[in-house]
Each structure stands twice: as structure tokens, then as C-alpha cells.
Amino acid sequence: MRAALRxxxxxxxxxxxxxxxxxxxxxxxxxxxxxxxVPGWSWRWYEDFFTGGPWMLAxxxxxxxxxxxxxxATPLGTAAAxxxxxxxxxxxxxxxxxxxxxLAVPIVVTAVALYFAxxxxxLNGTLAGxxxxxxxxxxxxxxxxxxxxxxxxxxxxxxxxxxxxxPAWFAFRAVTLPLIAPSVAASALFAFAISFDDLIVxxxxxxxxxxxxxRRMLAGLRESLDPTLCAAxxxxxxxxxxxxxxxxILRPRGLFITxxx
Amino acid sequence: MIGVRAVADNRVRCPNLLAxxxxxxxxxxxxxxxxxxxxxxxxxAVRDPQLSAALPESAALLRAxxxxxxxxxxxxxxxxxxxAASESAGNIGPLARRLExxxxxxxxxxxxxxxxxxxxxxxxxxxxxxxxWANPTLWxxxxxxAGGVTPLYLLRVLDLDIGDAGSVVSAPPDRAIFRRLFAxxxxxxxxxxxxxxxxxxxxxxxxxxxxxxxxxxxLAFVLVPLWISILVRGTAWxxxxxxxxxxxxALLASGLVPQPLALLFTRFAIILAMVHALLPFMxxxxxxxxxRxxxxxxxxxxxxxxTGPQRFLRVxxxxxxxxxxxxxxxxxxxxxxxxxxxxxxxxxxxQMASAxxxxxxxxxxxxxxxxxxxxVLLVVAGLIVGLxxxxxPRGATARQF
Numbered sequence: 001m002r003a004a005l006r007x008x009x010x011x012x013x014x015x016x017x018x019x020x021x022x023x024x025x026x027x028x029x030x031x032x033x034x035x036x037x038v039p040g041w042s043w044r045w046y047e048d049f050f051t052g053g054p055w056m057l058a059x060x061x062x063x064x065x066x067x068x069x070x071x072x073a074t075p076l077g078t079a080a081a082x083x084x085x086x087x088x089x090x091x092x093x094x095x096x097x098x099x100x101x102x103l104a105v106p107i108v109v110t111a112v113a114l115y116f117a118x119x120x121x122x123l124n125g126t127l128a129g130x131x132x133x134x135x136x137x138x139x140x141x142x143x144x145x146x147x148x149x150x151x152x153x154x155x156x157x158x159x160x161x162x163x164x165x166x167p168a169w170f171a172f173r174a175v176t177l178p179l180i181a182p183s184v185a186a187s188a189l190f191a192f193a194i195s196f197d198d199l200i201v202x203x204x205x206x207x208x209x210x211x212x213x214x215r216r217m218l219a220g221l222r223e224s225l226d227p228t229l230c231a232a233x234x235x236x237x238x239x240x241x242x243x244x245x246x247x248x249i250l251r252p253r254g255l256f257i258t259x260x261x
Numbered sequence: 262m263i264g265v266r267a268v269a270d271n272r273v274r275c276p277n278l279l280a281x282x283x284x285x286x287x288x289x290x291x292x293x294x295x296x297x298x299x300x301x302x303x304x305x306a307v308r309d310p311q312l313s314a315a316l317p318e319s320a321a322l323l324r325a326x327x328x329x330x331x332x333x334x335x336x337x338x339x340x341x342x343x344x345a346a347s348e349s350a351g352n353i354g355p356l357a358r359r360l361e362x363x364x365x366x367x368x369x370x371x372x373x374x375x376x377x378x379x380x381x382x383x384x385x386x387x388x389x390x391x392x393x394w395a396n397p398t399l400w401x402x403x404x405x406x407a408g409g410v411t412p413l414y415l416l417r418v419l420d421l422d423i424g425d426a427g428s429v430v431s432a433p434p435d436r437a438i439f440r441r442l443f444a445x446x447x448x449x450x451x452x453x454x455x456x457x458x459x460x461x462x463x464x465x466x467x468x469x470x471x472x473x474x475x476x477x478x479x480l481a482f483v484l485v486p487l488w489i490s491i492l493v494r495g496t497a498w499x500x501x502x503x504x505x506x507x508x509x510x511a512l513l514a515s516g517l518v519p520q521p522l523a524l525l526f527t528r529f530a531i532i533l534a535m536v537h538a539l540l541p542f543m544x545x546x547x548x549x550x551x552x553r554x555x556x557x558x559x560x561x562x563x564x565x566x567x568t569g570p571q572r573f574l575r576v577x578x579x580x581x582x583x584x585x586x587x588x589x590x591x592x593x594x595x596x597x598x599x600x601x602x603x604x605x606x607x608x609x610x611x612q613m614a615s616a617x618x619x620x621x622x623x624x625x626x627x628x629x630x631x632x633x634x635x636x637v638l639l640v641v642a643g644l645i646v647g648l649x650x651x652x653x654p655r656g657a658t659a660r661q662f
Contacts, residue, residue, distance in 0.1 A: 020493060114298045116628060199600070203623075233490075
């Protein structure tokens, strides 16, 4: 019984990972079709990716937007999580519900709402708009990750430091921050990854000049269907796996995405 | 410790003030860039600005008109003048699209009238141009459209319409596609959620009870697909399921099918790719909940005489409920909002609500419909999250979600 269950689980886990591997041989294909088996091997689609203007623009946009999202969402979310942990006022549950509300709304609803709102203030078709939208999507993950790290954190510690004469900022830097630093860093990686993977918000908010890698890939899937998009998929996946590896080295506490080690 | 607290309280007089200060920036962001836009989405679903924008004076006259029979010559004259002016200024398009959406043919009537060189008396000239101008129901419709607010979009997404008399009627059959769209969207979401529980529950149990040496690599197989973009995974299925793709090649080689199957662009492909995309979101909260269960509970149940199925149904299953419910909630909400997977592997007749929202917002420039469709998704998702919060013990969803 237990052996059968483990066999089933092994098969299921294999099926979870295996389908993605199909893009790997196609990205090295010498043919022009998205068809297996490939006629031969070549680097041409990677060359195409790294020399093609639109793909490099999309790569630059993706990294820029994801980095800015991480830079904005991490301090905002960390401060909010610390505030939730330190505060002793009523209604903290409502505040947490508000901060994590973007998780409970289908993402296409958020995307179309941002599109209408940005249309009024001219933020559609700008990188700033895309960064703002991604920051909203990433904020709940940062709050939850840092909050989980603070679960076992004793709020008396920074107050003890204060009682010994430490100014509030020094107490935070010397006492609080080192205890939660791995989770803060991991939450920055989440924020980066959420922005880097987003397609649907980019679909609404980004114009051709702001195309990110996923948006560019979708355009490729709709128009040319050549193996360059497999090369892009391989590179996108490599970045995702690097982020995942880095997040696991940090071993943050809590939040289901990494809670389980 | 009490001494520390007393001294600290003297130095940090208002921890709440500090806490609120730390919370403010994030709350401000949620307010301005999330709740605000959702409110704008609600407003967009009922706003009706086109007639007032293109024909401001006529809109004012129509609003002042009592609405019985035909309006005065002054209203006819104003409409004729402003239509011609709007046509030559090139900004008549939004109004024409708006009227055409409400009633087929009224957009072209508008353009026809705008281009006709009418002379006074305008009531007679317009009636001579097209008899619909002599019909009171057209004018009553224009009077409603001049109001600036309309229930039309919200009615249309429920397959209802505004009748000639201004009452709510069923939408014409060729436009009544939205109840089926939502039934499809939520039906596929439900099927995917149930499949994810059924496939994920046993696997999560196996993962939760693995010896530590195997647990980490096992879970890596769940985490890796979670971090890989859903677009990449959708692309993989798009390649795999093609007519001459690897899946068909394998089926042909094994002799299971005599000719390649049409797998891509089917309901089957959507459900397969969505289950594949969302299964990790089900497994992880389940493993979390299962690991928190003290095995002593099951031993205690056994020592009290519970059989295997009883131990599962009465002890294990209820104890894993928070994780199960959280996983189902996440999978359902993600699946009804998913755009890319159905767009890549689904057929044209299998498209879900998100594809219609994108099409109305970006291609058709019919923002009212996009907003109204989004509201239905939002309301249903809100009801489901609320229901889960009510049914589950306090904190169960918050802890997981």
C-alpha cells in the first residue's frame, strides 16, 4: 500500500516537471518549426534571441521592472509586517486582510482595474505603471513571508535594546533586522520572481515598448511560432530556477511557497 | 523581564504610533493602486459618457425632455447640428460604437444622419431620411443614454437587456453568451480544483510522511514547476499536444490509436494544462497541514478501536481540512483568473472569462463590458472566499493563505 502510494507520487512528480523539458531540445533545433524530433542542432535561436532587438528590449524591461518591484515591495512589505507584529491596536486582522487582498482577487480583475485606472493618469504604456502594478501583486507575498519570520520574534527584544539606550533605528538595525534578514531577502526574491513571471498585467498595461519577456513570448506564440521563443522559455526558466535556488539557500520561515523544506 | 518592560515602556511611549507609521505606506499603496482601481472598475461598468461627450447640448435637452411621444423640433435641430459637427471633428466613433452595441443598426443610423446634409425643419428631414427618427422608442433610448449612467453592461453580462420600454428583458439569443461563459469558466475552475485535490491529496500525504532524507528532493519536484512561469509550462503543452507532437507520436507508436488525435485546442487540453499548472498550489498547503498533524492522534484513535477508514474520515481528513480548503481556494481563484493556459491550448469555443475581458478591453475598446465581466468574477471569487472563511475555523485560511 505504502509502496504503491510512493510509486504514484513519484510518477505524479515526474509528470509535474517533465513536460517543461520539451522546450529544451527545440531551443537547440536547427529547423524552423516547433516540431519534434529536431532535424539537427544549432545555436541559431539563441543567437537570434541575443541579437534580436525586440527580445533584448524585453529582457532589459523584464530585469528593470522586476528589480524595481523588489526594491519597492520589499521595504514596504517588511515595514508593514513589522508594524503588524509590534502594534497592539484592534483591527489588525482587517489590516492584514487588506494587505493580502490582491491574493484573493482573480488576477485578470486586478489587471483590468489597473488598466482603467492607469488610463486616467497616463500610466498605461509606461514602465513606471508596470512597476507599480507588479509592486501591488508582490506586496502580499513580502508581508506574509516577513510576518512568518516574525511569528517567533519577541517584541520585547527591540524594547530591551531601547531600554539600554539604543535609538529606535539602531535597535531595529542591530536587533530586529538580523533576525529576519533571511526572510526579507527571500521575500525580495519572491517579489522579483512574481514580476518576472507576470504576463496578464503586462498584457493590459504594457505597450510594445514595455514588452517584458513573457509578453514578448506571447507575441511570438501568436505571430511567428519560431524556436526563438523556446530559447526565451529556457532562459526564463533558468532565471526562475536561480531565484528558487537562492530562496532555498536563504531558508526563510513560513509562507507555503517555501515553508516546506 | 517585568523591569525591562517597564523601562522600555518609558522609552518607547507609543509602540502603536510606530506600528501605524510602519503600516501606512503599504496601506496607502493598496488603497491607491488596488482598491482605488477596483472602484474605478465598478464605475467603468456603469458609466455612460459617450452621448454627453459627443452631443453635449442635445444630451442636456434630452435629459430635460419629459420622454413622452417625440421631442420638440429644438431637440431634432440640436441633434442634427451636433451630429454633423461631431462627424466633421472626427469624434463620433465612440458614440456610434456605443449605440451600435445597444441596438444593431443604430450606429449606422447615426453615421448616416451625421453625413446627410439636413435642412430645417429637422424633425421632418430626419424622419424622411430614416423612419426610425419618427419612432418614439429611439428617442426614449437616446434619453436614457444621455443620463451618464447605465445598467446596460451589467445586464448584458447576465444575458439581460434593456427593452424598448426601458424594462429589463432577456437579451437576444445571438448576444446571450455570457451565462454560458461564466458556467464554463466556473465549471472548468471547479473541475480543475476537484482534480487537483484528488490527484494532490495522496501525493501530499506521501510527501508529508517521507523520511527527511527524501522529503527535500521530493518537494523540490513540487517547487520547481511552481517557480517556472505558467507561460513556459503552457508553451510546453502547446508543443506536446500538437497533431504531429510527441504525445500523438507516442500514442501512434504504441498502437493505441490508428491516427493522430486532435488534442490541442480542446477542453481536454485546457483541463490537463490547468491541472498541471495549478497542482503545486494544492500540494504545498496540504503537505503543510499534514506535517502539523501529530501521529499520536492517529495512534490514539487506533487504540480506541477506530478502523482504518474511520481513522481517515474522522481524524485525518478533518485535521487536514484547513490545508485542503486553503489549497482549493487558491487553485479555484487562480483558475478562474487564468488567461494564458486557455489562450494557448484551448479552442475558440472554450475560452474563459479572462479572454473576453482582455478582448473587450484591448481590441473592442468596450470598457463597460470588460469592467462588468470583471465585476462578476470579483463577486463570485469574493463570495467563495467569504464562504470558506465562514465554514472554516477562525484563522485557518489566514494562516495558510
